Amino acid sequence: MTRAVYPGSYDPVTNGHLDIIGRAAHLFEEVVVAVLINKNKRTLFDVEERQEMLREVTKQWDNVRVDSWHGLLVDYCRENNIKAIVKGLRAVSDYDYELQMAQMNHQLTGVDTLFMQASPQYSYLASSLVKEVATYGGDVSTLLPATIEQRLQQRLAELR
Ligand code: ADP
Numbered sequence: 623m624t625r626a627v628y629p630g631s632y633d634p635v636t637n638g639h640l641d642i643i644g645r646a647a648h649l650f651e652e653v654v655v656a657v658l659i660n661k662n663k664r665t666l667f668d669v670e671e672r673q674e675m676l677r678e679v680t681k682q683w684d685n686v687r688v689d690s691w692h693g694l695l696v697d698y699c700r701e702n703n704i705k706a707i708v709k710g711l712r713a714v715s716d717y718d719y720e721l722q723m724a725q726m727n728h729q730l731t732g733v734d735t736l737f738m739q740a741s742p743q744y745s746y747l748a749s750s751l752v753k754e755v756a757t758y759g760g761d762v763s764t765l766l767p768a769t770i771e772q773r774l775q776q777r778l779a780e781l782r
Contacts, residue, residue, distance in 0.1 A: 626650040626706040626736070629658050629695055632672045633665040634770050635679055636752055638744035642710040645738060647683045654704065655680065659692040666753060666777055679767045696731040707733060712740040712748070753778075 628646055632639060632655070646653045657672045667675070669690050676688045691698045695707065707727065709720055724735035740747075747765055756762045756774055763771055 623652060623703075624650045624706070625652040625654065625702070625704050626708045627654045627656050627695070627699060627702075627704050628708045629656045629691075629698075631660070631663065631665065631749065632657055632676055633667055633749050633753075634672065634766065634774055635676050636744075636747050636749055636766055636770075637764075638710065638712070638740060638747035640679060640767070641741050641744055642708065642738050643680060643686060644683065646708045647686050650706070650708075651685060653683075653686045653708070654702065655686060655688050656695070656698060657688070657690040658695065659690060666774075671773075675770055675773060678769060694730075696727050696733055699733045700731055705733060707735040709735055709737050710740050711737045712745045 626646060626649075628643060630639065643653060643655060655676050657669055657676070659669055665672070673688050673690055680686045680688065698704070699707065707724070709724070711717060711720060720735070720737065724737075727733050727735060752762050752765050753774070757778055762774070766774065
């Protein structure tokens with residue numbers, strides 16, 4: 623089975639992530655979207671909420687699963703017999719860091735990283751930017767699925 627993992631924070635999932643997930647689902651027999659838990663990163667949504675949102679918006683793909691992982695991504699790959707890591711690249715600025723990570727992961731276990739270019743209409747999109755714009759009342763309705771936008775607005779209202 624050609625299984626790939628698409629790791630990230632997904633705080634929350636955006637249309638840019640969904641574009642990569644859909645395209646990866648055409649290329650691999652199974653795609654696992656893995657919410658990576660990073661204790662040093664403060665998030666707006668907890669890991670359960672992020673997984674729940676991902677499950678909701680990926681249910682159209684039968685071969686996409688959602689999971690979470692606390693630890694090294696290469697260990698997740700090893701335990702789940704995953705040979706490929708999928709990463710989305712938005713701009714050259716993503717590349718330096720991602721290349722270093724990809725080389726380190728390959729060195730550690732031989733796992734390969736495949737880069738998919740962001741679709742032009744999403745190449746400026748990042749969860750952090752969406753949160754910032756929404757915090758100040760900007761319209762983010764075209765950047766996220768409607769249900770995710772509702773949850774984002776609700777969470778921001780709770781924090782006000
Ligand atoms: P963000 O930068 O939005 O907080 P994550 O840490 O959740 O993203 O990223 C998960 C993966 O999705 C990474 O490989 C990241 O480069 C990729 N990604 C994020 N936004 C986009 C986008 N708009 N288009 C393509 N790939 C993206």
